[in-house]
Amino acid sequence: MANDGSGSDIVRADSSHGADASPGTAVIAADAFENPGLPPHRERVTDLDPKADRRHERVVSLLFYLSIVFSVAAIAAYFAIPIVENDPWSVRLNTLFLGLSIAGALLSIGVGTVHWGKALMDNAERVEMRHQTRGTEETRARSVEIFQEADKESGFSRRSLLRNSLIGALVAAPLPAIFLFRDLAPRDNDPAAMLAHTAWKEGVRLARDPSGTPIRAADVTLGSVFHVIPEGLEESEHYLEEKAKAAVLLMRLKPEDLNVSPGRETWNYDGIVAYSKICTHVGCPVALYEQQTHHLLCPCHQSQFDIKQEAAVIFGPAKRPLPQLPISVDSEGYLVAQSDFHEPVGPSYWERRGDYDV
Amino acid sequence: MTTTSDTRNDLRTPPRTQQRGVVGAVSNYVDERTSISGFIKLMARKVFPDHWSFMLGEVALWCFVIILLSGTFLTFFFQASMAEVEYDGSYVPLKGLEMSAAMASTLDISFDVRGGLLMRQIHHWAALLFIATIMLHMARVFFTGAFRKPRELNWVIGFLLWILAMGEGFTGYSLPDDLLSGNGLRIIDGLIKGIPVVGTWTSYLLFGGEFPGTQIIGRLYTLHILLLPAVIVALIGLHMVFLIVHKHTQFAGPGKTNDNVVGYPILPVYGAKMAGTFFLVFGVIVAIAGLFTINPIWNYGPYDPSPVSAGTQPDWYIGFADGALRLVPPGWEFVLFDTYTVSMNILAPIIAITLWIVAVMFYPFIEGWITGDKREHHLADRPRNVPTRTALGAAGIVYYGAMFVAASSDLIATHFQMSMENVIWALQFVFIVGPFIAYFITKRICIALQKKDREMALHGYESGRIVRLPGGEFVEVHQPLDEYERWRLVSFNDYKPLMIRPNARGQISPFERVRAVLSRWFFEDRIAPVTRGELEASHGAHGHREGANEPDLHQSELATAGQGVGAPPHTKP
Numbered sequence: 001m002a003n004d005g006s007g008s009d010i011v012r013a014d015s016s017h018g019a020d021a022s023p024g025t026a027v028i029a030a031d032a033f034e035n036p037g038l039p040p041h042r043e044r045v046t047d048l049d050p051k052a053d054r055r056h057e058r059v060v061s062l063l064f065y066l067s068i069v070f071s072v073a074a075i076a077a078y079f080a081i082p083i084v085e086n087d088p089w090s091v092r093l094n095t096l097f098l099g100l101s102i103a104g105a106l107l108s109i110g111v112g113t114v115h116w117g118k119a120l121m122d123n124a125e126r127v128e129m130r131h132q133t134r135g136t137e138e139t140r141a142r143s144v145e146i147f148q149e150a151d152k153e154s155g156f157s158r159r160s161l162l163r164n165s166l167i168g169a170l171v172a173a174p175l176p177a178i179f180l181f182r183d184l185a186p187r188d189n190d191p192a193a194m195l196a197h198t199a200w201k202e203g204v205r206l207a208r209d210p211s212g213t214p215i216r217a218a219d220v221t222l223g224s225v226f227h228v229i230p231e232g233l234e235e236s237e238h239y240l241e242e243k244a245k246a247a248v249l250l251m252r253l254k255p256e257d258l259n260v261s262p263g264r265e266t267w268n269y270d271g272i273v274a275y276s277k278i279c280t281h282v283g284c285p286v287a288l289y290e291q292q293t294h295h296l297l298c299p300c301h302q303s304q305f306d307i308k309q310e311a312a313v314i315f316g317p318a319k320r321p322l323p324q325l326p327i328s329v330d331s332e333g334y335l336v337a338q339s340d341f342h343e344p345v346g347p348s349y350w351e352r353r354g355d356y357d358v
Numbered sequence: 359m360t361t362t363s364d365t366r367n368d369l370r371t372p373p374r375t376q377q378r379g380v381v382g383a384v385s386n387y388v389d390e391r392t393s394i395s396g397f398i399k400l401m402a403r404k405v406f407p408d409h410w411s412f413m414l415g416e417v418a419l420w421c422f423v424i425i426l427l428s429g430t431f432l433t434f435f436f437q438a439s440m441a442e443v444e445y446d447g448s449y450v451p452l453k454g455l456e457m458s459a460a461m462a463s464t465l466d467i468s469f470d471v472r473g474g475l476l477m478r479q480i481h482h483w484a485a486l487l488f489i490a491t492i493m494l495h496m497a498r499v500f501f502t503g504a505f506r507k508p509r510e511l512n513w514v515i516g517f518l519l520w521i522l523a524m525g526e527g528f529t530g531y532s533l534p535d536d537l538l539s540g541n542g543l544r545i546i547d548g549l550i551k552g553i554p555v556v557g558t559w560t561s562y563l564l565f566g567g568e569f570p571g572t573q574i575i576g577r578l579y580t581l582h583i584l585l586l587p588a589v590i591v592a593l594i595g596l597h598m599v600f601l602i603v604h605k606h607t608q609f610a611g612p613g614k615t616n617d618n619v620v621g622y623p624i625l626p627v628y629g630a631k632m633a634g635t636f637f638l639v640f641g642v643i644v645a646i647a648g649l650f651t652i653n654p655i656w657n658y659g660p661y662d663p664s665p666v667s668a669g670t671q672p673d674w675y676i677g678f679a680d681g682a683l684r685l686v687p688p689g690w691e692f693v694l695f696d697t698y699t700v701s702m703n704i705l706a707p708i709i710a711i712t713l714w715i716v717a718v719m720f721y722p723f724i725e726g727w728i729t730g731d732k733r734e735h736h737l738a739d740r741p742r743n744v745p746t747r748t749a750l751g752a753a754g755i756v757y758y759g760a761m762f763v764a765a766s767s768d769l770i771a772t773h774f775q776m777s778m779e780n781v782i783w784a785l786q787f788v789f790i791v792g793p794f795i796a797y798f799i800t801k802r803i804c805i806a807l808q809k810k811d812r813e814m815a816l817h818g819y820e821s822g823r824i825v826r827l828p829g830g831e832f833v834e835v836h837q838p839l840d841e842y843e844r845w846r847l848v849s850f851n852d853y854k855p856l857m858i859r860p861n862a863r864g865q866i867s868p869f870e871r872v873r874a875v876l877s878r879w880f881f882e883d884r885i886a887p888v889t890r891g892e893l894e895a896s897h898g899a900h901g902h903r904e905g906a907n908e909p910d911l912h913q914s915e916l917a918t919a920g921q922g923v924g925a926p927p928h929t930k931p
C-alpha cells in the first residue's frame with residue numbers, strides 16, 4: 001500500500017516479517033520517529049557493592065533454611081494436633097497449623113528464589129531475533145513436494161475408488177460407538193412418560209417431610225406451611241427420584257382468599273391447598289413461603305408464585321403455575337390425595353403437552 | 359570443560375566434549391540416549407520479555423499443577439459412588455444419617471484424614487484462583503492485541519481452556535453430592551430438559567434414569583479426573599508449544615522491535631523467577647486453604663431434592679450462567695402445535711451466553727478481517743492506542759458482568775433493601791444498555807489518554823515548576839522527554855479506515871462494502887502518533903521559550919474518517 005492517491009505520503013509499515021504480507025490499512029508517516037535502541041544498562045547495588053551482594057546472599061540462604069524449619073514444623077503439627085472425634089476445633093487447628101507451616105515452607109522457597117533471580121543473578125537484558133512463523137520458501141516447497149510424492153507413490157488421488165471407499169469406511173467405523181451409549185440409561189422406558197407421573201395416587205396420605213408421619217387436616221392451622229411427601233415414600237425403591245417429583249407444599253388460607261378456577265372447586269379442603277414444591281423453571285425446591293402475601297419464592301432464580309391465584313407466576317423466569325395436588329380427608333381425618341397431579345411437575349421439557357386440563 | 363579424545367575409538371570419531379565428574383557422567387549417559395543436549399541448546403537460553411501482566415498465564419499454569427497434585431491426593435480417599443451408606447464418621451451432627459458414599463467419603467476426608475480438609479480446601483481454592491487467573495490472562499491478551507497474527511489459534515486454545523476449566527470446576531463441585539451441589543445438578547437437569555427435541559432424552563441418558571439417579575456422580579468423576587484433565591493437559595501443552603514457536607510478545611519500548619525479543623534467558627533468571635512464582639502461588643493457596651473454609655459440606659448435609667435455603671450460590675465462575683437465567687422476564691415459554699414445549703426462558707440465556715462465547719472466541723479473526731492486516735504482530739498494544747478494541751472489550755466485560763452480578767440479585771436486594779423486581783429490572787437495563795455505555799465511555803477515555811500522550815510527546819512532562827515570564831504571565835515549565843520516553847509514546851500502529859475501490863471489473867462486492875463500513879467504525883476516531891516533523895514544528899513555534907506550554911491543541915486533532923468513499927482518509931495537522 002504505497003501511495004493511495006489521497007495526497008498524504010504513506011509508506012509501507014516497517015516489518016521485515018512477511019514483508020510481502022498486506023499491512024491492511026496501516027500507515028506509517030514518512031517522518032515517523034525511529035527506535036532509539038536499548039537504553040544503557042543500569043547496575044544494581046549488588047553489582048556495585050560486594051557487601052550488599054553478600055548481604056543479599058545471606059538473606060536468600062536464610063530463607064531457604066527457614067523453609068526447612070517450616071517443613072519440619074508441618075510434620076510436627078501433623079502429629080501434635082490430632083483430630084479428635086466430636087471436636088470440630090481439632091480439625092480447624094490441624095488444618096490451620098498444617099496449612100500455615102506448609103505455606104511458610106513454600107513461600108520461603110518462593111521468595112528466596114525470586115530474590116536470588118532479581119538481586120543476584122546476572123540481569124543483563126538479552127536480545128534474540130524472531131523468525132517468521134511461516135516456513136522458508138524452500139521448506140514449504142519441499143513439503144508440498146513430499147505430499148505430491150506420497151500421493152504418487154500411494155496413488156491416493158489416482159486410485160479414487162480405493163480412496164473413496166476408505167473414506168466411507170472411516171466415516172462408518174465410529175457409528176457403532178454412538179449406539180453404545182444408549183445403555184447409559186435403562187431400556188424399555190420412555191422418559192417423557194415417566195416424567196408425567198409421580199408417587200401420588202388416590203388415597204395416599206400426605207406425610208411430613210422427612211419424618212413421614214401423616215398429617216391431619218386439623219393440624220394445619222391458618223397461616224402454617226408443611227413440607228410434604230407421600231406416606232410410605234421411604235419404602236420406595238427410587239426414593240430420591242420419587243421425592244424429586246412428589247415433594248409438595250401444604251398451606252392453609254382463608255377459603256375466601258383462594259381464587260378457585262372452575263373444575264378445581266373440590267381440590268382444596270377447607271382452605272388447605274397442596275402445590276408441587278418443584279419449580280416449573282428448572283426444578284429447584286420452591287421452599288420459601290411469605291405468610292402475609294401468600295407468595296412462594298424459589299430461591300434459585302427468584303420466581304414468585306401467588307398461592308391466592310392458584311400458584312400463578314407473578315415474577316421471575318418461570319412460566320407455568322405450580323401444579324396443584326387435589327386433596328381431601330380420609331375417614332380418620334388425615335389428608336389424602338384425590339389423585340396424582342393432573343399435569344407433569346417440575347421443569348418444562350419438549351414432549352410436555354400444552355393441553356393439560358388445569 | 360575439557361576436551362579429551364577417547365583412545366578406544368578409532369580415528370574417524372571426532373574428539374568429544376566431555377565434563378568430568380558425576381554430573382558429566384550422568385549428562386553424558388542421558389545425552390547419548392536422548393539427544394537432550396540439542397533440546398537444551400535450543401531452549402534453555404530462550405529469551406522471555408518481562409512484564410507483570412505476563413505473569414497471569416503463568417500463575418494459571420501453576421494453579422493447574424497445584425490442582426493436579428491436591429486432586430490426586432483426594433482420589434486416594436474419595437469414593438465416587440451413590441450407594442446409600444449410613445454415616446459413621448467423626449462429625450457427630452450427621453452421624454447415623456443416610457447419605458451417598460461420595461458424601462460420606464468427602465466427610466471422612468474432612469474429618470477423619472489428617473490434612474484432608476486442608477487438601478480439599480487447597481484443591482477448591484486453587485480451582486477458584488485457576489479460573490480467575492485464566493480470565494485475567496485472557497483480558498491481558500485481549501486488551502494488548504496479543505491475539506493478532508500469528509497467535510490467533512493460540513487464543514482459541516486458551517479460550518477452550520477457560521471453558522474446560524469451568525467444566526472441571528462444575529464437575530468437581532458436584533462430586534461431594536451435598537445439598538448445594540445436588541441442587542446445582544438439579545438446575546443442570548432442568549436446563550438440559552429445556553433443550554428442544556433432544557433435551558428429555560439427553561437428561562435421561564446423562565443421569566442414567568430419572569433425576570438424580572444413582573449414576574451421575576460416577577460419571578462426573580470420570581470426566582473430572584480422567585477425560586477433562588487429559589484434554590486440558592494436551593491443550594496446555596499445545597498452548598506452550600505455540601508460545602515457544604511464536605515467542606512471547608513484548609510491549610513497544612526502546613530497543614524493542616517487531617523483529618526481536620528483549621528480556622531474560624530461561625536459564626537462569628527467567629527460570630528462577632518462574633520456579634519462585636510456583637512456590638509463591640502454592641504457598642499463598644496453602645495459606646488461604648489453612649485459614650479460610652471453603653465449601654463446608656457438613657453444614658449443607660447430603661443431597662435431598664426437597665430442602666434448600668435462600669442465598670445459596672454456585673462457585674463464582676458459574677455465576678454468570680445462573681445470573682443469565684435470572685434475567686429472563688416472566689412468561690418466556692410457549693407451546694408449539696399444542697404438543698411441544700419451547701422453553702425460551704432457558705434457551706434465551708443459553709443463546710445470550712453462546713453469542714458472547716462465539717464473539718470472544720472468534721474475535722481475532724473478526725478484527726483481522728476488518729483491519730486486513732496480514733503481518734505478524736509481536737509488539738503488544740497499549741490498550742489506549744486501539745480505542746475501538748478496548749471499548750469493545752469493556753462492553754463485553756459489562757455484558758458478562760451484568761449476568762455475573764444477577765446471580766447475586768437476591769443478596770443485592772436484601773443488602774440494599776430493594777425489591778427483587780427492581781434489582782432485576784436494573785440489571786436487565788445494565789445487561790442491554792450497559793455495554794453501549796461502557797463502549798462509548800471507554801472509547802472517549804482512550805482517546806483522551808492518547809491526546810495526553812501526544813501532548814507529552816510534543817511538549818514534555820508538566821514539571822510542576824511555575825515561572826514568571828518577562829511579560830508577567832505565569833507558565834508551568836515543561837520538562838522535555840528524552841528519546842526513550844518519547845519512543846514509548848509514539849511507537850504504535852496507525853490505521854486509516856478502508857476505502858473501497860472497485861475491483862478489476864469495476865465492481866464493488868457487498869462483502870467489501872460491509873468490510874469498509876466496519877473498518878470505518880473501527881478506525882474513524884483515531885489519533886495518529888507524533889512524527890518528527892510535528893515535534894520540530896511545535897518546537898519551532900515557540901523555540902525561544904523552550905519547554906513552555908502553549909495551550910493549543912491543534913496537534914491532537916482527531917483524524918476523522920472520510921465522509922464517504924474517496925475522501926482523504928487521514929487529516930494531517
Ligand code: HEM
Pocket residue numbers: 422425426428429430432433436464467478481482485488523526527529530531532533534582583587590652653
Ligand atoms: C482444572 C482442573 C480442576 C478443577 C477446576 C477442579 C475443581 C474441583 C472442585 C471445585 C471440587 C470440589 C471440592 C470440594 O469442595 O469438595 C473438586 C473435587 C474433587 N477433585 Fe477436582 N478439579 C480439577 C482437577 C482435578 C484433578 C486433575 C483431579 C485428580 C487427579 C481431581 C480430583 C478431585 C476429587 C477426587 C474431588 C472430590 C473430593 C472432594 O470433593 O473432596 N480434580 N474438584
Ligand code: FES
Pocket residue numbers: 279280281282283284298299300301302303316317318
Ligand atoms: S428453578 Fe425456580 S426460579 Fe429457577
